[in-house]
Amino acid sequence: MSRKPVDIGDPDRLYTVTGGRSTADDAFDLVTLIVSECEPTAGMQSEHTRILTMCRHPTALVEISAELGLPITVVRILLGDLHAMGKVSARHPRAAESVASLPETALLQEVLHGLRNL
Amino acid sequence: MGSATSELPVQRTPLGDAAETGLKIVVVGGFGVGKTTLVRSVSEIRPLNTEEVMTQAGQGVDETVGVERKTTTTVAFDFGRISLNQRMVLYLFGAPGQERFWFLWDRLFSGTLGAIVLVDTRRMEDSWYAIDRLEHHRTPFVVAVNRFDDDERPHSLDEIRQALALGDHVPMVDCDARVRSSGKDVLITLVDHLYAMALSQEGTS
Numbered sequence: 564m565s566r567k568p569v570d571i572g573d574p575d576r577l578y579t580v581t582g583g584r585s586t587a588d589d590a591f592d593l594v595t596l597i598v599s600e601c602e603p604t605a606g607m608q609s610e611h612t613r614i615l616t617m618c619r620h621p622t623a624l625v626e627i628s629a630e631l632g633l634p635i636t637v638v639r640i641l642l643g644d645l646h647a648m649g650k651v652s653a654r655h656p657r658a659a660e661s662v663a664s665l666p667e668t669a670l671l672q673e674v675l676h677g678l679r680n681l
Numbered sequence: 682m683g684s685a686t687s688e689l690p691v692q693r694t695p696l697g698d699a700a701e702t703g704l705k706i707v708v709v710g711g712f713g714v715g716k717t718t719l720v721r722s723v724s725e726i727r728p729l730n731t732e733e734v735m736t737q738a739g740q741g742v743d744e745t746v747g748v749e750r751k752t753t754t755t756v757a758f759d760f761g762r763i764s765l766n767q768r769m770v771l772y773l774f775g776a777p778g779q780e781r782f783w784f785l786w787d788r789l790f791s792g793t794l795g796a797i798v799l800v801d802t803r804r805m806e807d808s809w810y811a812i813d814r815l816e817h818h819r820t821p822f823v824v825a826v827n828r829f830d831d832d833e834r835p836h837s838l839d840e841i842r843q844a845l846a847l848g849d850h851v852p853m854v855d856c857d858a859r860v861r862s863s864g865k866d867v868l869i870t871l872v873d874h875l876y877a878m879a880l881s882q883e884g885t886s
Contacts, residue, residue: 593789594703594772596696620695623703623772625760629729630693634755635789636733656792659701661768667879674704674794675872677765681723681865 580610580637587639590646596621596654597642610641611650618651694726699767706871707774707790709815710799711807715827715858716775717759719799723864724761724773732757733785754781758789773868778811786818795875796822797867799858801829802836805844812845823852823874825867 591597598621603612614627628638645651657663662670708716720728734755756777763771774790776782796815800808808824815822826841836844838853847853854870856863 589788592703592792593774594705594770596700596703596770617693620698621700622695623762623770625731625772626693626729626762629731629760634732634734654701654703656703656705659768662702666883668876668883671794671872671876671879673769674765674771675869675876677763677769677771678865678868678872681763681861 580608580633581640584640585636587636587643589639591624591639591642591653592656593625593635594623594656596623597627598622598652598654599650600652601650611645614641614645615650621654696762696764696770697767700764700770701768702770704765704769704771705774705790705793706771706868707776707793707796707820708799709776709778709796709811710827711778711801711804711811714799714801714804714807716799719797719825719827719856719858719864719867720759720761720773720775722859722861723763723868725764726762728759728761728775730757730759733789735781735785756782756785758782778807778814780810783814786814790820793820795871796820797871798822798824800824800826800841800845802826802832802841803829805841808845812847821871821875821878823854823867823871825854825856825858825870827858828855 597614597618599615599618601615603615607615610631610633613631617627617630624638624642625635627642628635631638633641642651642653646653657670665673708719710716717728732755734753758774758776760772760774763773765771776790798808798811798815812822812824824841824845824847826838828835838855842853852870852874854867856867858864
């Protein structure tokens, strides 16, 4: 897992949100779908509360980032915490059994099918 | 044709609970070429906007050095969403083609299915760099020419192919980014291309 430095334009806010951290691993892809495993509880950090509320239905990391108005890296840090505490689960791209076993051509056929039905 | 699109949180449209795999396609092109328009025309949600920040210097090298003196760069991009079926959801990203963006490519767009280079023939030079970078990252792509009404001397696709020094293997397509069916055709052109590539690879392995 590679760790990369990142600067945030508004360091005070970042420090509050992430407890001073400014690096995130890349375990969560932009389109990793996050699902809450529990309801928010009183006293929880407000960003955690919002994520748990949003992710009652599967929600991509990038949608969480847009909704919270926080950079991708910050959301990766927050999700890392929630995931470590078992409060969310992650559906990584192409990790699901029904997809992982598909050859590339079969996957792309499904994509084509979906697009043609738009 | 601004790209700041998520002003206020509106009612979100959540995915179905069976959604289990997210896929990515990236639209790259110069400022004002119609990336957001294209994303909007095919997306099932109003395009959203987000950003990533990076340090200009010492990426991955000087992690222990204080960050105060480094230049920070923000790269904003927008995206839309297409539910392909109950399990698969495609995210379409509109990304700026300028130089600093490519530093973030691996962190944001590794694993992307492919890319669409959106070209404005009045500013063809904006596309060269994007094409060069995509080739560098070995990301398969197609070129879509967004036809603007006020283009007084429209170039043919062949002329554009020559101007961009594109090989014959790169599919090109005309489009009107404002029109949903046209945007859909561009996506299908890309995935058809990816399919043909995957098929020939499976044939040789």
